[in-house]
Amino acid sequence: MFRSPFLVQSSFLICLMSTPELNIVILAAGKGTRMYSALPKVLHRIGGQTMLERVIATAQSLKPQRISVVIGHGKELVQQQVKADVQWVEQNQQLGTGHAVKTALPYLSHQGQTLILYGDVPLIDAETLQQLCQTAGDQIALLTDVLPDPKGYGRIIRQQDKVVAIVEEKDATAAQKTITETNTGIFVLPSHKLASWLNALQNNNAQQEYYLTDLIALAHQDGIEIRPVPVRASYLAAGVNNKIQLAQLERILQQQQAQTLLKAGVTLLDPARFDLRGHIIHGRDVSIDINVILEGTITLGDNVTIGAHCVIKNATIGSGTTIAPYSHLENCTIGQNAHIGPFARLRPDTDIGDQVHIGNFVEVKNSIIGTGSKANHLTYLGDARIGQYSNIGAGTITCNYDGVHKHPTTIGDHVRIGSGNMLVAPVQIGDKATTGAGSTISKNCPPGQLTLARSRQVTLPNWIRPEKDKK
Ligand code: UD1
Ligand code: CA
Numbered sequence: 529m530f531r532s533p534f535l536v537q538s539s540f541l542i543c544l545m546s547t548p549e550l551n552i553v554i555l556a557a558g559k560g561t562r563m564y565s566a567l568p569k570v571l572h573r574i575g576g577q578t579m580l581e582r583v584i585a586t587a588q589s590l591k592p593q594r595i596s597v598v599i600g601h602g603k604e605l606v607q608q609q610v611k612a613d614v615q616w617v618e619q620n621q622q623l624g625t626g627h628a629v630k631t632a633l634p635y636l637s638h639q640g641q642t643l644i645l646y647g648d649v650p651l652i653d654a655e656t657l658q659q660l661c662q663t664a665g666d667q668i669a670l671l672t673d674v675l676p677d678p679k680g681y682g683r684i685i686r687q688q689d690k691v692v693a694i695v696e697e698k699d700a701t702a703a704q705k706t707i708t709e710t711n712t713g714i715f716v717l718p719s720h721k722l723a724s725w726l727n728a729l730q731n732n733n734a735q736q737e738y739y740l741t742d743l744i745a746l747a748h749q750d751g752i753e754i755r756p757v758p759v760r761a762s763y764l765a766a767g768v769n770n771k772i773q774l775a776q777l778e779r780i781l782q783q784q785q786a787q788t789l790l791k792a793g794v795t796l797l798d799p800a801r802f803d804l805r806g807h808i809i810h811g812r813d814v815s816i817d818i819n820v821i822l823e824g825t826i827t828l829g830d831n832v833t834i835g836a837h838c839v840i841k842n843a844t845i846g847s848g849t850t851i852a853p854y855s856h857l858e859n860c861t862i863g864q865n866a867h868i869g870p871f872a873r874l875r876p877d878t879d880i881g882d883q884v885h886i887g888n889f890v891e892v893k894n895s896i897i898g899t900g901s902k903a904n905h906l907t908y909l910g911d912a913r914i915g916q917y918s919n920i921g922a923g924t925i926t927c928n929y930d931g932v933h934k935h936p937t938t939i940g941d942h943v944r945i946g947s948g949n950m951l952v953a954p955v956q957i958g959d960k961a962t963t964g965a966g967s968t969i970s971k972n973c974p975p976g977q978l979t980l981a982r983s984r985q986v987t988l989p990n991w992i993r994p995e996k997d998k999k
Contacts, residue, residue, distance in 0.1 A: 547591075548639070548640035548641055549593050549637055549639040549640030549641070549719070550590060550591075550592035550593055550640055550641050550642075550643060550661065551592060551593065551594055551595075551596070551636045551637055551640070551641070551642040551643070551719055552587045552590070552592045552594070552595045552596070552642075552643045552645060553595075553596050553597075553598065553629055553632045553636070553642060553643070553644050553645070554580070554583055554584065554587060554595065554596070554597045554598065554614075554645045554646065554647050555598050555625060555628045555629070555644070555645070555646050555647060556568075556570045556580055556597055556598060556599050556606065556646070556647030556648070557598050557599055557600030557601060557603075557619040557622050557628055558570075558600070558601060558622060558648065559600075559601040559602075559622075560572075560601075560648070560768075560769070562769050562770040563769075563770060563771060563774075564771075567602070567605070568599075568601050568602030568603075568605060568606055569601075569647075569648050569768070570583075570606060570647035570648055571602070571605065571606060571609055571610075572768070572774055573805075574650045574651075574768075574774065574777055574778050574781060575778065575781045575782070575785070575804070575805055575806075576804075576805025576806050576823055576824075577805075577806075578609060578610060579647060579648055579650040579768060580597070580606065580610050580647040581610055581612065582650045582651075583645055583646070583647055583649065583650060583652065584597070584610070584612045584614060586645075586652055586653060586654055586657070587643075587645060587657075588612075589654045590643075590654060590657055590658065590661070592643070593637060593640075594615060594635065594636070594637070595612075595614040595615065596614065596615040596616075596617050596632040596635045596636065597610075597612075597614045597615070597616055597617065597647070598617045598618075598619050598628045598629070598631055598632055599616060599617070599618060599619070600618065600619045600620060600621075600622055601622075603616075603618055615632075615635045617631050617632045617635060618631070619631040623731070623737060623738055624731065624735070624737030624738035624739055624740070625713070625737070625738070625739060625740035625741070626726060626729040626737070626738035626739050626740040626741075626742060626743065627729075627737070627738040628740070629644065629722075629726060629740055630726040630727075630729075630738070633722065633723055633726060636719060636722065637719060638719050638720045638722075638723070639719055639720070640718075640719055641661055641664060641716050641717070641718065641719060642716070642717055642718075642719045642722055643657065643660070643661065643714075643715075643716045644713070644714060644715055644716075644717075644740065645657075645714060646713055646714070646767060648767050648768045648769070649712075649713070649714070649765060649766065649767045649768075650768065650777060651763055651764055651766065651777055651780065651781060652714065652764055652765060653764060655760075656671065656757075656759060656760060656764055656765075657714075659757060660714070660715070660716050660757050661716050663716075663755050663757050664715075664716035664717070664718075664755065666718050667718070667752050667753040667754070667755060668715060668716065668717045668718070668744070668747055668752055668753065668754045668755065669715060669716045669754075669755045669756075669757050670684075670691065670711065670714075670715040670744070670754055670755065670756050670757065671712040671713075671714040671715060671757050671759050671765055672684055672709055672710065672711060672712060672756045672757065672758055672759065673709075673710050673712050673758065673759045673762055673765055674708050674709050674710070674758065675708055675710050675762065676708065678705075678707065678708045678709075678710045679697065679705075680697050681697060681710035681711060682694040682695065682696050682697070682710060682711035682713075682741045683695050683697070683700055683704050683705070683707040683709065683710060683711070684707065684709040684710065684711060684756065685704065685707070686709075690748075690753075690754070691744065691748070691754035691755075691756050692744075692745065692748045692754070693744050693745040693748065694711045694739075694741035694742075694744045694745075695741075696733065696734070696735070696739060696741060698733075698734035698735055699733050699734045709756075711741060712759060712765035713740075713741075713765075713767070714765060717743070717747065717752075718752070721747065721750065721752070725743045725746045725747065725750075726743070728746055729742055729743070729746075730742070763777060763780045782802065782803055782804070783799065783800070785804045786799035786800075786802050786804075787799070789802075789804075789808070789810070792810070793812060793813070793814075794810055794814045794815075794816065795813075795814065795815040795816065796816050797815070797816070797817045797818050797836075798818045801818040801819050802816060802818070802819075802820060803820070803821045803822070804822045804826075805821065805822065805823045805824075806822065806823050806824040806825055806826065806841075806842075807824075807825050807826070808822060808825075808826045808827075808828065809825075809826070809827045809828070810827075810828040810832075811828060811829045811830035811831070811832070811847060812830045812831070813830055813831045814828050814830070814831070814832045814833075814834075815832075815833045815834070816834045817833075817834060817835050817836040817837075817853070818836045818837075819836055819837045820834050820835075820836070820837070820838050820839075820840070821838075821839045821840070822840050822841075823839070823840070823841040823842070824841045824842035825842055826840060826842070826843055826844075826845075827843070827844040827845065828845050829845060829846045829847030829848070829849070829864065830847040830848070831847055831848045832845050832846075832847065832848070832849055832850075832851075833849075833850045833851070834850075834851045835850070835851060835852045835853035835854070835855070835869065835870065836853045836854070837853050837854045838851050838853065838854065838855045838856070838857070838869070839855075839856050839857070840855075840856075840857045840858075841857065841858045841859065842858065842859045842860075843857045843858070843859070843860050843861070843862065843874075844860075844861045844862070845862045846862055846863045846864035846865070846866065846882065847864045847865070848864050848865040849862055849863070849864060849865060849866040849867070849868070850866075850867050850868070851868045851869055851872075852867070852868065852869035852870035852872075853869065853870045853871075854869065854870050854871045855868055855869035855870060855871065855872040855873070855874075856872075856873045856874070857872075857873075857874040858874065858875060858876055859875075859876035859877060859878075860874045860875075860876065860877070860878040860879065860880065860892075861878070861879045861880065862874075862880040862884075863880060863881045863882035863883070863884065863899070864882045864883070865882055865883050866880055866881070866882065866883060866884045866885070866886075867884075867885045867886070868880070868885075868886045869886070869887070869888065870888050871888040871889050872886045872887065872888065872889075872890050872891075872892075873890070873891040873892070874886070874891075874892050875891065875892065875893035875894070876893070876894065877893070877894040877895075878892045878893060878894065878895055878896075878897075879895070879896045879897070880892070880897050881896075881897055881898045881899040881900070881901070881916070882899045882900070883899055883900045884897050884898075884899070884900065884901050884902065885901075885902040885903070885904055886902075886903055886904075887902075887903065887904035887905050888904075888905060888906070889905065889906045889907075890903050890904070890905065890906065890907045890908075890909070891907070891908045891909070891910075892908075892909045892910075892912075893908075893909070893910040893911070894910060894911050895909045895910065895911065895912040895913070895914065896912075896913050896914065897909070897912075897914045898914055898915045898916035898917075898918070898941070899916045899917070900916055900917040901914050901915070901916060901917060901918045901919070901920070902918075902919050902920065903919075903920035903924070904920075904922065905922035905923065906922050906923045907920055907922065907923065907924045907925065908924075908925045908926060909924075909926050909937075910926050910928040910929070910934070911926065911928040911934050911935065911936045911937065911953065912926050912928070912936070912937040912938070912939065913936065913937070913938045913939065914939040914943075915939060915940045915941035915942075915943065915959065916941045916942070917941060917942050918939055918940070918941060918942060918943035918944070918945070919943070919944050919945065920939075920945045921944070921945050921946045921947035921948065921949060921965065922947045922948070923947055923948040923949075924945050924946075924947065924948065924949040924950075924951065925949070925950055925951070926951045926953055927950050927951060927952045927953060928953045934953075935953035935954040936953055936954055937951050937953045937954070937955055937956075937957075938955075938956040938957070939951075939956075939957045940956075940957060940958050940959035940960070940961065940975065941959045941960070942959060942960045943957050943958075943959065943960065943961050943962070944961075944962045944963070945957070945963050946962070946963050946964045946965035946966065946967060947965040947966070948965055948966045949963055949965070949966070949967050949968070949969055950967070950968040950969065951969050952968065952969060952970040955969055955970065955971065955972060955973075956972045956973070957969070957972070957973045958972070958973060958974050958975025958976065958977075959975045959976070960975055960976045961973045961974065961975055961976065961977060961978075961979065962977070962978045962979070963978070963979050963980070963981075964978065964979070964980035964981070964982060965982075966982045967979065967980055967981040967982050968981050968982070969981055
């Protein structure tokens, strides 16, 4: 679409005037000992995406000037797996959250605001962060949560209602430990103060770490106001330290996604037994039965029905199509009013036309199947091109692989392949051809004719069956 240069320029100016510059620092150097995994913690997945990718995507939605991600444990793996336009910062020794942000200091601007996020707090949302930035202005805003069991968290210390400091659990007095108002770790502060505060941090505490949380007392002493913002719901600021917490947040995310789909008119027969690990685009009157897993990008037309226990990854499914239970689909396109399954397997690069039927125990790989064609039972179609309204008999196999190379099978329109055929590729079957049941077709079949390739049946009339000697 054409946009006039005037429009582009004026919106750019408005943008410059309304939002202050924003740095985002994401802390992700920790090992995650309690995950008991070879993977660095932030690479564990939630909703099909690594925790770190989720946090980066949320950070990006705020349109910050820069995002720095502090990595340490498994940093090579993190950089390999997380493909994002961010500034990677290496923290080679994990000397504390304050030290981690200090490592990122050379990459940050001294203008505007700096927002601190955590790579292991995956469900933080843009709404919360925008509210935090707005509340902060040129002061500090701190995301807090009142927890019935605050053990392990930094406590918010107030004097005459004003927030003046954060005390870590391990350094807290018995009285401070009774405080239930906790630090989520997420906060926004004025960038121009960051360097002086970080440089003033000491590690003379119980853990001998440079605590980022000590910045709060320093800021208070500098006359900066600390504005607490209670988080809308605890899960938004919940960190993942073990697989139990990861599983809990996964369920929360799945429930939310299910609610969004229900609100948009999708029928989920049981929202508690539905998993979306990616992104779905859908039409009206889509129905999804229990225990369906959708991964990657899924596009569903109107009136698509997905039966129970299907696993579908990166697929486009046309209107009116039914995927019957226990089908497995990956990287494929299916037309309208088709019927797939039950127990069908569509492998990558499969393109199924309108009104096609793919039945039980049929596997299709890298094949194009034209309108109205059918393969209803126990069949393998690999590297095949099948025209329109052709029927593939039960138990037919495209022998597409000679042990070294893959070869194509081309089948025309209105073809009838008999049951139990071996189609030895490369081979072509002409339009309206018919092949006899049990044929091994290794040469091209002419159009419109019957081809048989099987040994003739004989009956030996005078044959005597051998019998055991009677004792
Ligand atoms: C931190 C807060 C605490 C808060 C809690 C919320 C501090 C000192 N304490 O405690 O007030 O209640 O989070 O969950 O900040 N990290 C690095 N480099 C380091 C150390 C940590 O990148 O040198 C990262 C970790 O990978 C993790 C995050 O920072 O993602 C938090 O570190 P963690 O050690 O878990 O802090 P907590 O003790 O939980
Ligand atoms: Ca933690």
